[in-house]
Amino acid sequence: xxxxxxxxETRRGTLTQMQMNNPKTDLRTKRRSLRFRKxxxxxVRLFSIFSITLVVGGMAWILLTVISHGVGVIxxxxxxxxxxxxxxxxxGIANALIGTLLITLGAAVLSVPPAIAxxxxxxxxxxxSKIGHFIRFSxxxxxxxxxxxxxxxxxxxxVVPMGTFSGFAGAVALAIIMFPLVMRTTEDMLGxxxxxxxxxxxxxxxxxARTTICIVARAAKNGLxxxxxxxxxxxxxxxxxxxxxxxxxxxxPTEFFSQPTANxxxxxxEYATNSPFEEMxxxxxxxALIITLVVLLINIFxxxxxxxRHAK
Amino acid sequence: xxxxxxxxxxxxxxxxxxxxAMFATDNIFKTICxxxxxxIGLLMIGFFVQLAFSSVGAWKEFGLAFLWSSEWxxxxxxxxxxxxxxxxxxxxxxxxVIALPLSFVSAFxxxxxxxxxxxxxxxxxxxxxxxxxxxxxxxxLFILAPIMQNYVQPFMVDTLRLGDIPIIGRFLGEDYNGFGxxxxxxxxxxxxxxxxxxxxxxxxxxxxxxxxxxxxGVGCTKWETTKDIVVRYxxxxxxxxxxxxxxxxxxxxxxxxxxxxxxxQLPSALFDSGTTIAATLAxxxxxxxxxxxxxxxxxxxxxxxxxxxxxVFAQWYLNTTSAKRGEER
Amino acid sequence: xxxxxxxxxxxxxxxxxxxxxxxxxPAPVYxxxxxxxxxxTPDVKVNYQSLGSGAGINQIKAGTIDFGGTDNPLTLEEQxxxxxxxxxxxxxxxxxxxxxxELKNKELKLDQKTLSDIFLGNIxxxxxxxxxxxxxxxxxxxxxxxxxxxxxxxxxxxIFTDYLSKISPEWKEKVGTGASVAWxxxxxxxxxxxxxxxxxxxxxxxxxxxxTYAVEAKLKCVTLKNKAGKFVAPTPKTFSASAAxxxxxxxxxxxxxxxxxxxxxxWPITGITYILIKKDAPDKEKQQALYKYFNWCLTxxxxxxxxxxxVPLPMNLVEKVQNDVLK
Numbered sequence: 001x002x003x004x005x006x007x008x009e010t011r012r013g014t015l016t017q018m019q020m021n022n023p024k025t026d027l028r029t030k031r032r033s034l035r036f037r038k039x040x041x042x043x044v045r046l047f048s049i050f051s052i053t054l055v056v057g058g059m060a061w062i063l064l065t066v067i068s069h070g071v072g073v074i075x076x077x078x079x080x081x082x083x084x085x086x087x088x089x090x091x092g093i094a095n096a097l098i099g100t101l102l103i104t105l106g107a108a109v110l111s112v113p114p115a116i117a118x119x120x121x122x123x124x125x126x127x128x129s130k131i132g133h134f135i136r137f138s139x140x141x142x143x144x145x146x147x148x149x150x151x152x153x154x155x156x157x158x159v160v161p162m163g164t165f166s167g168f169a170g171a172v173a174l175a176i177i178m179f180p181l182v183m184r185t186t187e188d189m190l191g192x193x194x195x196x197x198x199x200x201x202x203x204x205x206x207x208x209a210r211t212t213i214c215i216v217a218r219a220a221k222n223g224l225x226x227x228x229x230x231x232x233x234x235x236x237x238x239x240x241x242x243x244x245x246x247x248x249x250x251x252x253p254t255e256f257f258s259q260p261t262a263n264x265x266x267x268x269x270e271y272a273t274n275s276p277f278e279e280m281x282x283x284x285x286x287x288a289l290i291i292t293l294v295v296l297l298i299n300i301f302x303x304x305x306x307x308x309r310h311a312k
Numbered sequence: 313x314x315x316x317x318x319x320x321x322x323x324x325x326x327x328x329x330x331x332x333a334m335f336a337t338d339n340i341f342k343t344i345c346x347x348x349x350x351x352i353g354l355l356m357i358g359f360f361v362q363l364a365f366s367s368v369g370a371w372k373e374f375g376l377a378f379l380w381s382s383e384w385x386x387x388x389x390x391x392x393x394x395x396x397x398x399x400x401x402x403x404x405x406x407x408x409v410i411a412l413p414l415s416f417v418s419a420f421x422x423x424x425x426x427x428x429x430x431x432x433x434x435x436x437x438x439x440x441x442x443x444x445x446x447x448x449x450x451x452x453l454f455i456l457a458p459i460m461q462n463y464v465q466p467f468m469v470d471t472l473r474l475g476d477i478p479i480i481g482r483f484l485g486e487d488y489n490g491f492g493x494x495x496x497x498x499x500x501x502x503x504x505x506x507x508x509x510x511x512x513x514x515x516x517x518x519x520x521x522x523x524x525x526x527x528x529g530v531g532c533t534k535w536e537t538t539k540d541i542v543v544r545y546x547x548x549x550x551x552x553x554x555x556x557x558x559x560x561x562x563x564x565x566x567x568x569x570x571x572x573x574x575x576x577q578l579p580s581a582l583f584d585s586g587t588t589i590a591a592t593l594a595x596x597x598x599x600x601x602x603x604x605x606x607x608x609x610x611x612x613x614x615x616x617x618x619x620x621x622x623x624v625f626a627q628w629y630l631n632t633t634s635a636k637r638g639e640e641r
Numbered sequence: 642x643x644x645x646x647x648x649x650x651x652x653x654x655x656x657x658x659x660x661x662x663x664x665x666x667p668a669p670v671y672x673x674x675x676x677x678x679x680x681x682t683p684d685v686k687v688n689y690q691s692l693g694s695g696a697g698i699n700q701i702k703a704g705t706i707d708f709g710g711t712d713n714p715l716t717l718e719e720q721x722x723x724x725x726x727x728x729x730x731x732x733x734x735x736x737x738x739x740x741x742x743e744l745k746n747k748e749l750k751l752d753q754k755t756l757s758d759i760f761l762g763n764i765x766x767x768x769x770x771x772x773x774x775x776x777x778x779x780x781x782x783x784x785x786x787x788x789x790x791x792x793x794x795x796x797x798x799x800i801f802t803d804y805l806s807k808i809s810p811e812w813k814e815k816v817g818t819g820a821s822v823a824w825x826x827x828x829x830x831x832x833x834x835x836x837x838x839x840x841x842x843x844x845x846x847x848x849x850x851x852x853t854y855a856v857e858a859k860l861k862c863v864t865l866k867n868k869a870g871k872f873v874a875p876t877p878k879t880f881s882a883s884a885a886x887x888x889x890x891x892x893x894x895x896x897x898x899x900x901x902x903x904x905x906x907x908w909p910i911t912g913i914t915y916i917l918i919k920k921d922a923p924d925k926e927k928q929q930a931l932y933k934y935f936n937w938c939l940t941x942x943x944x945x946x947x948x949x950x951x952v953p954l955p956m957n958l959v960e961k962v963q964n965d966v967l968k
Contacts, residue, residue, distance in 0.1 A: 126349065
């Protein structure tokens with residue numbers, strides 16, 4: 001017999017004898033009201049709709065702000081005139097556009113070949129080896145390094161010895177950021193190519209090198225291109241590294257390797273926050289709109305070209 | 313592959329010679345690829361080495377006390393890292409506190425939507441995640457900060473009378489001007505939301521349908537399934553995703569720089585202005601010289617260590633759960 | 642393809658590029674000058690980046706630029722130590738800007754005590770009795786005062802804190818003078834435009850900046866009481882009045898601070914902005930191009946400087962500089 005003052009441990013709490021006698025308070029069998037649970041579920045659903053709206057709405061708000069502030073500024077002159085100091089008419093962003101183009105292309109040239117080679121190693125030779133594991137790990141870690149640190153690093157190893165800011169240093173900084181990105185996407189893309197393709201090639205007597213380059217890479221070339229484009233889109237918006245390396249200049253980027261080079265992100269920073277004049281703010285929004293559109297377009301394009309990427 | 317094993321191949325046999333040459337390029341190819349891949353490790357080490365090198369002056373001058381000193385006096389050249397470190401941690405915490413519940417609940421909703429709408433929304437979210445961070449900074453400076461100063465903060469402090477509740481009031485702070493940790497945290501949360509949401513959505517989608525169907529079978533509601541079953545199943549993947557978002561928020565410069573207020577002091581309230589490590593770096597670097605420059609490098613080293621630690625942790629988590637999530641190792 | 646574009650462009654590039662960076666105080670004029678000069682001399686390209694005086698001094702010392710701009714003057718010893726030559730370029734005024742929608746431009750009056758108290762954090766709201774006493778005709782609201790100051794190393798800060806140290810012993814003891822100080826209160830903006838931006842966004846804020854920025858950004862200025870006891874509004878006239886009696890003969894290395902000067906109509910926070918160049922640069926051709934450029938600025942550039950509300954240097958000083966330095 002269980003005494004009145006004994007307590008009994010259940011998973012949901014301790015019960016006295018009296019509580020156990022009453023079905024309403026006996027936690028061992030007390031049922032949560034179904035209505036309560038349904039109501040809780042509906043509440044969470046409501047909250048989730050609210051939060052999705054908040055999230056997508058917030059981002060859409062940002063996009064709309066950029067569009068509404070920037071669209072009025074863009075015209076032919078804006079896109080073809082170089083930037084000029086405040087007060088001089090006909091100022092534009094053409095030199096910054098070309099500068100960004102050169103810097104990102106430079107970053108691509110510097111980072112894509114080694115990144116693809118590295119990705120090939122990871123997917124063909126290093127899939128299960130310890131070194132491959134370590135390198136994959138490092139690549140993932142490097143993808144998360146703050147870009148301001150990269151800028152600092154390149155400042156010390158390039159800008160100070162060279163004695164000048166330059167677009168080239170900016171390209172190097174962006175290349176460092178792009179490198180792990182492209183390497184990982186290369187590895188993923190090459191990994192998606194079915195083994196049978198490789199084995200057939202090897203059975204025919206091709207070397208690993210030829211197999212990889214001529215067969216596997218060719219099969220995955222869409223994916224590789226996607227990876228490169230995504231990397232480019234990502235780095236074209238990076239500001240912090242360029243602040244330390246390429247700076248800015250009002251002239252055409254003719255001395256890419258030896259002089260500060262105009263570029264879009266720094267132009268946006270300069271015009272939007274380093275200038276109290278309304279016209280420059282407007283120009284900054286216009287430039288921001290252009291860069292946002294370019295990044296979005298590249299991303300949409302890659303998604304269309306490589307639809308199954310999302311299946312991951 | 314050649315039928316003739318290499319060891320048994322006559323060196324002068326025409327077939328062997330050609331094959332040997334062919335397969336020699338294989339080794340060269342492999343080595344080149346290995347070197348390129350190894351560059352990553354080299355870079356990683358290079359970062360640490362170079363930052364450590366350049367910050368030697370600061371460590372010599374202040375020693376380890378640099379980490380918890382909160383002075384910042386350029387005139388007398390006394391610097392401390394504590395305000396920046398605390399600022400970084402505070403903005404990241406605020407960002408996570410706001411982003412995590414929202415992304416959890418959004419992912420919960422996205423997973424159960426009909427395929428068409430779900431895909432569109434997910435794609436939209438992913439696309440919007442690619443917006444450069446400087447755009448967030450501009451939006452924050454021009455749009456959000458005035459709204460915070462003119463509507464939201466007065467609403468919180470005066471209308472809702474949150475300022476009068478003793479602990480919360482102290483925590484919020486009385487001086488507000490639209491700039492500060494709260495605004496910066498908001499912007500950061502908006503930046504990391506898409507990442508965390510995408511990862512959570514993937515985790516939710518990866519749970520075996522069997523588990524969820526079983527839960528529905530015993531009468532669980534959708535929310536209970538997610539809360540009790542799915543989360544417990546994918547907790548490690550979820551945490552990995554959280555850490556990745558955390559790592560991203562930690563190092564964000566441009567979005568925070570414009571709205572944080574740039575005061576190198578310890579935060580005492582939510583609405584206070586302050587600074588983060590990345591903002592201190594961006595602000596002071598162009599003109600720093602001597603001790604101040606090595607101080608900034610020391611700050612960079614601290615940020616790198618923090619970010620590196622979190623990334624390693626996240627990768628380790630994701631690695632140990634990759635089998636569970638159906639990925640190849 | 643990209644390389645060929647670069648190569649083609651380089652073929653049309655300038656022969657000499659002069660890179661300058663530094664103070665944001667004179668940046669509006671410097672950038673107009675660099676643009677105009679590049680137009681008229683196609684084989685010389687000049688470029689000026691507004692980074693702040695501290696950055697300018699840093700970079701000319703490191704040799705990453707050809708000339709630096711600073712309002713934080715170096716003493717002759719500092720110049721010799723860094724192997725630099727310094728000479729003045731322009732005079733301008735540091736003004737206080739406020740964001741008080743109910744007031745008109747230059748309507749608010751502050752004197753030495755209220756100004757220093759605001760920046761020390763002793764006065765916290767706008768309708769404080771001491772401010773109201775100076776402004777009987779204006780109705781000030783109970784808005785909190787948000788101080789906006791520079792977050793970077795700045796010559797403008799140097800000029801302003803020098804003035805504050807002169808008028809307030811408490812400031813001199815607690816904070817002191819410098820390009821970068823430990824501010825008791827205030828949020829930071831980057832460079833002059835950053836301060837202007839912050840002030841224009843925060844209601845009830847007060848900040849300090851160079852006059853041109855305030856005018857072009859349409860911000861409201863403050864009328865200050867000068868040493869002679871008169872309330873003066875910031876205008877190029879009051880700036881030149883302040884600079885009129887400057888004793889350049891005895892200024893070693895052209896080191897001169899023009900705050901809190903005597904004179905009925907003097908603006909109390911006037912500043913001179915300087916150029917720093919390397920003393921014996923190895924590239925003689927570049928050096929000559931630099932001298933030519935600065936000669937042009939001092940003489941032909943005076944017009945555009947006045948249009949932008951700066952005060953060009955008086956003729957005799959220009960000649961002195963030309964004979965001393967730019968040979």
